[in-house]
Amino acid sequence: MNSNKICFNRGASHLVTALLTAFAVSFGACPNAVAQDRQAIVGTSVSLVAPKGFTPATGFAGLANQATQASVLIMEMPAIAHPQLVPLFSDMATAKTNFAKQNIAIDRIDEVAPTGGDNAPVISGTQTAGGARLDKWIGLFKGEKTVMVTVQAPQAAKLGHATVLALMASVSLGKEPTLAERLAALPFTLTPAEPFRIIDTIAGSGVLMTAGELDTDPAGKQPLLIVAYQLSAPTAASTLEATAEATLRQTRDYRTAKITARERTRFAGTDGVLLSGTFDHANGIAKRFVQYMAFDPKGRFVRMIASADDASFEKLQPTIAAIAGSVAFAAGK
Structure with missing residues (x-):
């Protein structure tokens, strides 16, 4: 998924690492855009004032400008993620080293005073994604949830640094929405x-599930299941199988996975593809996996990936298939 990939990781830090892989959405904006009214981001605790022309996005939590392809992406994580992320936003050398892994070159760190909250760091720089050179800003905010606000634009759009800092300073964190509210805002149901x-x-585009006693599993011992909607540009349906394998290879822990079976199947109410196989988890455990993928009429895709050790996988296969069978694109999104 290029810079728009979701990394399916493990345990407590799966959300932190997944979010650092960007969920980036290509966009641009006018450098002297006029601010509009405050907008609440559905399914999140965030409201903000964006430049004129931004409307609620479909497929992710944030705002989009359809005319300029500009976007603002909101990612919320557990509160415990904040102290893990602060070093990445407070030290230039640390920021450069860590974000370089996502092809992001950090060149400055600023601080804003958001509405009714603690001062928040904003890192900025450029990113190479799909052959394009992008300007990028990421702000880190602390509330009931840890919140990252990502703004990104093609360099030709010349989105002003001051414009983005004003957007970041307008961020207000309210009450955390319920899980039911967050699920209702997703572009799919399950x-x-x-x-x-x-x-x-x-990030308003994925669901994380596990089986086991732990909510956070740093060792990656528990079964993991994630369903996520694509955030990048539409893809031709004819490339479904190739896209499925490429996306799998871009997913953490699956880069050298062995695909043992490929088959066409029904998924998300349409024709999809199912990849099955094995991989060696970073913790040294040999695991089995399945990945389902299907395109919606707009050329975007939803995928579901589930993994577990061999013994657990056998027992979980019927349940995994049942969850896959329940996935559907949400009407009107």
Whole structure:
């Protein structure tokens, strides 16, 4: 998924690492855009004032300008993620080293005083994604949730640094929405099945599930299941199988996965593809996986990936298939 990928990671830090892989959405904006009214980001605790022309996005939590392809992406994580992320936003050398892994070159760190909250750091720089050179800003905010606000634009758009800092300073964090509210805002629907349970949503475009006692699993021992909607540009349906494999290879822990079966299947109410195989988890555990993927009529895709150790996977296969069978694109999104 290029810079728009979701990394399917493990345990407590799966959300932190997944969010640092950017969920980037290409966009541009006028450098002297006029601010509009404050907008609440559905399914999140965030409201903000963006430049004129931004409307609620579909497919992710944030705002988009359809005319300029500009976007503002909101990512919320557990409160415990804040102290883990602060070093990445407070020290230039640390920021440069860590964000370079996502092809982001950080060149400055600023601080803004958001509405009714603590001062928040904003890092900025450029990113190379899909052959394009992008300007990028990421702000880190502390509330009931840890919040990252990402703004990104092609360099030709000349989105002004001052304009983005004003947007960041307008961020206000309110009450955390309920899980039901966050699920309702997703661009797809699904039905969990025991022993899997929902842990959280990711950036308004994904759902994280696990089976086991732990909500956070740094060792990656528990089964993991994630369903996520694509955030990058529309893709031709004819490339479904190639896109499925390429996306798998871009996912953490799956870069050298062995695909043992490929088959066409029904997924999300349409024709999809199912990849099955094995991979060696970073913790040294050999695991099995399945990845379902299908395109919607707009050429965007939803995918579901589930993994577990061999013994657990056998028992969970019927449940994994049942959850896959429940996934559907949300009407009107």
